[in-house]
Amino acid sequence: MDTQIELAKHRLFAVDELNAADIKLFPGSTRDSTPEQIAEQVNKAIAQIMNGEYELLSDDND
Amino acid sequence: MKYRDLYEYCQEQPLYIGRNVIRDKALELTGVPKIPITIVDMDPQHCRGFYLSAKNQDHVMVRQFGGHIVAIARGLNKCWTRFVVVKEFMHLFGDELSAADTGAEFEALLQGINGPDELTPQIQSEFDCFWMALGALCPEAKRLEYAAKRALNEIDDYTIALELKIPQLYVPRLFESRYRKILDRILAS
Numbered sequence: 325m326d327t328q329i330e331l332a333k334h335r336l337f338a339v340d341e342l343n344a345a346d347i348k349l350f351p352g353s354t355r356d357s358t359p360e361q362i363a364e365q366v367n368k369a370i371a372q373i374m375n376g377e378y379e380l381l382s383d384d385n386d
Numbered sequence: 387m388k389y390r391d392l393y394e395y396c397q398e399q400p401l402y403i404g405r406n407v408i409r410d411k412a413l414e415l416t417g418v419p420k421i422p423i424t425i426v427d428m429d430p431q432h433c434r435g436f437y438l439s440a441k442n443q444d445h446v447m448v449r450q451f452g453g454h455i456v457a458i459a460r461g462l463n464k465c466w467t468r469f470v471v472v473k474e475f476m477h478l479f480g481d482e483l484s485a486a487d488t489g490a491e492f493e494a495l496l497q498g499i500n501g502p503d504e505l506t507p508q509i510q511s512e513f514d515c516f517w518m519a520l521g522a523l524c525p526e527a528k529r530l531e532y533a534a535k536r537a538l539n540e541i542d543d544y545t546i547a548l549e550l551k552i553p554q555l556y557v558p559r560l561f562e563s564r565y566r567k568i569l570d571r572i573l574a575s
Contacts (some may be wrong), residue, residue, distance in 0.1 A: 348474065386405060
């Protein structure tokens with residue numbers, strides 16, 4: 325069962341969740357990642373952002 | 387097209403072009419008020435970053451960050467960070483047709499991002515934004531200068547990467563025969 329994919333779809337597109345208008349991805353370094361593995365990273369990111377477990381990229385114009 | 391305005395703006399910028407220079411112009415052109423960049427613990431083997439536009443104004447993320455956000459994997463070096471972030475900024479110029487705004491389109495994106503069987507508008511948008519980022523980060527006059535020097539072995543890809551501050555991996559893309567054709571198609575759309 326594609327647990328991570330289903331979880332990501334819910335978090336992203338449910339009307340009472342993010343209700344996403346768009347999501348786009350930058351691939352990882354391996355071309356062999358499965359959709360489930362990529363969805364897991366999206367879920368991890370959303371969970372961390374929602375729980376304050378993130379840093380903001382500095383505004384140093386690099 | 388608004389990307390054309392950004393592209394032309396970038397032609398006049400000195401190297402290297404700061405990501406905030408590109409961000410601020412993209413925000414001005416699209417009317418988006420802000421696009422925060424969060425660093426999170428994604429595994430960069432599987433995903434280096436993503437762009438998200440969300441509509442639920444009551445959601446904690448939207449309340450905090452607004453409707454547009456970029457997330458990037460922790461630990462990317464400066465060149466990778468710049469490139470991933472600028473590529474994701476390019477999605478600000480996306481249209482409704484190319485938006486992944488349903489679970490089915492997102493799933494197709496997941497399936498196709500590393501080698502699509504079918505070129506959906508969403509996957510085409512991913513590819514286009516890659517080239518749009520290269521076009522924004524390397525002014526054409528500089529690209530032609532590099533191409534001439536590179537052909538004479540007077541400069542290597544590492545040096546070009548250092549000057550542009552982009553991943554060396556993508557420097558050869560600037561000199562592929564399809565580069566100009568792809569950018570011209572995007573600029574004409």
